[in-house]
Amino acid sequence: LPKFTEIVKYGSWTYTGTKLDLHIDDTDLSERHKMDLSYYVPNGEFDLLATPADRIESTFKDERYVEVFFRMHLKRKTLYYGLNWIVPSVLISISNVLGFTMPSECGEKITLREFTSLHFSK
Numbered sequence: 001l002p003k004f005t006e007i008v009k010y011g012s013w014t015y016t017g018t019k020l021d022l023h024i025d026d027t028d029l030s031e032r033h034k035m036d037l038s039y040y041v042p043n044g045e046f047d048l049l050a051t052p053a054d055r056i057e058s059t060f061k062d063e064r065y066v067e068v069f070f071r072m073h074l075k076r077k078t079l080y081y082g083l084n085w086i087v088p089s090v091l092i093s094i095s096n097v098l099g100f101t102m103p104s105e106c107g108e109k110i111t112l113r114e115f116t117s118l119h120f121s122k
Contacts, residue, residue: 004074011067017057022068024053035070038116045080049073
């Protein structure tokens with residue numbers, strides 16, 4: 001299953017590290033999650049695996065700048081593929097097979113073909 005990493009970067013281009021010094025307060029947080037997840041709402045499409053954080057100091061023209069990176073490791077749930085890809089494909093395949101088994105003068109055959117073509121045009 002696909003795994004994603006989203007990166008959120010906080011830093012300043014105008015203030016140096018002496019004026020704006022960013023720190024990660026992870027005293028009450030677990031080892032896997034360096035973000036406060038008290039306002040996190042679980043998603044039906046993704047699982048939140050880990051949220052590591054890094055503090056990086058860099059130097060530019062003899063000035064120290066501080067940046068904080070938060071990474072969110074996400075994994076797509078299997079239910080997403082089942083409901084959005086597999087189930088519709090199976091239903092369309094079954095309706096196509098049923099369309100070939102109906103007699104040509106049957107009115108429901110036309111309705112079934114219209115339903116299938118409208119579903120593909122979505």
